[in-house]
Amino acid sequence: MSTNATHERLALLGGEKTIMTPFKRYNSIGVEEVQAAKQVVESGVLSQFLGCWDPDFYGGPKVQEFERACEAHFGVKHAITVNSWTSGLIAAVGAIGIEPGDEIIVSPWTMCASATAILHWNAIPVFADIEANTFCLNPKSVEANITPYTKAIMAVDIFGHSADMEALMAIARKHGLKVISDTAQAPGAMYKGKYAGTLADIGGYSLNYHKHIHTGEGGILVTDDDDLAERMRLIRNHAEAVVGDKGVTDLRNMVGYNFRLGEIECAIGIEQLKKLKTLVAARRHAAERLTKGLANLPGLRTPVVMADCTHSYYIYPLILDIKQLGVARARICEALAAEGVGLSPGYQNVHLLPMYQQKIAYGSRGFPWTSDICHRDVDYAKGICPVAEELHESTYLGLEMCVHELSGQDIDLIVMAFAKVWNQMESLR
Numbered sequence: 307m308s309t310n311a312t313h314e315r316l317a318l319l320g321g322e323k324t325i326m327t328p329f330k331r332y333n334s335i336g337v338e339e340v341q342a343a344k345q346v347v348e349s350g351v352l353s354q355f356l357g358c359w360d361p362d363f364y365g366g367p368k369v370q371e372f373e374r375a376c377e378a379h380f381g382v383k384h385a386i387t388v389n390s391w392t393s394g395l396i397a398a399v400g401a402i403g404i405e406p407g408d409e410i411i412v413s414p415w416t417m418c419a420s421a422t423a424i425l426h427w428n429a430i431p432v433f434a435d436i437e438a439n440t441f442c443l444n445p446k447s448v449e450a451n452i453t454p455y456t457k458a459i460m461a462v463d464i465f466g467h468s469a470d471m472e473a474l475m476a477i478a479r480k481h482g483l484k485v486i487s488d489t490a491q492a493p494g495a496m497y498k499g500k501y502a503g504t505l506a507d508i509g510g511y512s513l514n515y516h517k518h519i520h521t522g523e524g525g526i527l528v529t530d531d532d533d534l535a536e537r538m539r540l541i542r543n544h545a546e547a548v549v550g551d552k553g554v555t556d557l558r559n560m561v562g563y564n565f566r567l568g569e570i571e572c573a574i575g576i577e578q579l580k581k582l583k584t585l586v587a588a589r590r591h592a593a594e595r596l597t598k599g600l601a602n603l604p605g606l607r608t609p610v611v612m613a614d615c616t617h618s619y620y621i622y623p624l625i626l627d628i629k630q631l632g633v634a635r636a637r638i639c640e641a642l643a644a645e646g647v648g649l650s651p652g653y654q655n656v657h658l659l660p661m662y663q664q665k666i667a668y669g670s671r672g673f674p675w676t677s678d679i680c681h682r683d684v685d686y687a688k689g690i691c692p693v694a695e696e697l698h699e700s701t702y703l704g705l706e707m708c709v710h711e712l713s714g715q716d717i718d719l720i721v722m723a724f725a726k727v728w729n730q731m732e733s734l735r
């Protein structure tokens with residue numbers, strides 16, 4: 307394409323496409339992981355967990371090695387591997403001693419599991435609104451949603467940027483609440499000198515195949531609290547069969563699962579963890595180049611990074627000023643897609659999912675909301691989270707950096723496609 311390419315006819319209107327070949331898929335798995343997995347397979351020990359009070363209650367050698375490596379990396383007292391981060395969130399909510407009917411305040415702008423983990427223990431998710439700059443929980447909205455039944459806050463470090471943990475922890479301490487941090491999308495992001503995910507009572511990361519580092523499926527819980535750590539290990543591995551022999555007397559939520567991660571995954575995880583810093587740095591480098599290229603387009607807001615924070619860019623979030631642009635998001639997305647730029651228009655609002663709208667979860671009769679364990683009629687109506695809802699409906703656009711590995715040249719092409727569409731916004735009106 308010539309330098310005047312941005313003035314050529316839009317691909318949507320029959321012109322030449324800016325990006326002719328699809329970008330390379332993101333793949334962090336290399337020879338190191340192959341070798342590590344091979345060694346485990348050859349050893350014949352693919353898992354070594356026992357669901358009873360025994361030295362093997364804590365899992366085999368690779369589970370141990372990976373957990374100790376995560377503790378050293380993230381600077382936490384305990385790292386606990388689980389077979390998915392969804393499992394991790396369930397273990398975390400159980401471990402804090404949640405009672406049926408207790409309320410946990412959570413962001414609506416997240417993957418559904420952040421909220422489902424709450425419901426799982428028959429506790430009630432309460433959705434607070436988010437901040438327009440970071441897309442994470444707005445501390446003021448959190449405080450406004452606290453009731454006598456609130457037990458905890460579930461902060462989500464969405465897209466790769468930490469929630470405002472200082473403010474959220476202050477609110478939690480003031481009201482005697484626990485804080486769980488869903489940092490699935492932000493491993494390696496920093497918040498005031500500490501790793502995102504390590505500032506809450508319990509935090510953790512997903513190891514599913516979309517995430518920065520992965521083991522196919524998996525998750526890591528992190529905490530500095532000995533008691534919470536042990537309770538999560540119990541929930542991970544058939545708690546009810548272990549508590550008697552282990553001498554555990556607090557039986558609250560000692561309902562166990564099999565949330566155990568295998569030896570192969572942990573061996574791969576050890577290699578992946580060594581690459582995390584480099585992978586996040588590469589993502590950040592790519593995002594900064596993109597931000598520089600898009601900075602001067604009117605009506606387009608590039609990602610905000612708060613002071614003393616770093617972003618890990620699971621997704622590169624953009625905001626459109628629809629009034630200024632005078633074109634609907636769907637039309638802009640269509641034009642960019644025709645140029646070869648794949649963007650996700652919007653991110654679900656969890657409170658608007660059918661389960662919450664109809665309050666049908668366990669069985670058909672509205673449990674837990676309609677049962678007497680629920681203290682009040684919790685509102686999930688459209689309108690309770692205006693910031694998250696507006697983003698979803700009309701202004702947000704996300705570039706999924708977790709899907710493709712973007713070279714400098716790829717980014718320059720993306721910038722060119724945006725410039726072309728922006729130059730000719732008139733033709734889309």
Ligand SMILES: *Cc1c(COP(=O)(O)O)cnc(C)c1O
Binds near residue numbers: 491512
């Ligand atoms: C990926 C993700 C999860 C779930 O993690 P899994 O390992 O897939 O179970 C939860 N919350 C957020 C914000 C996520 O991005």
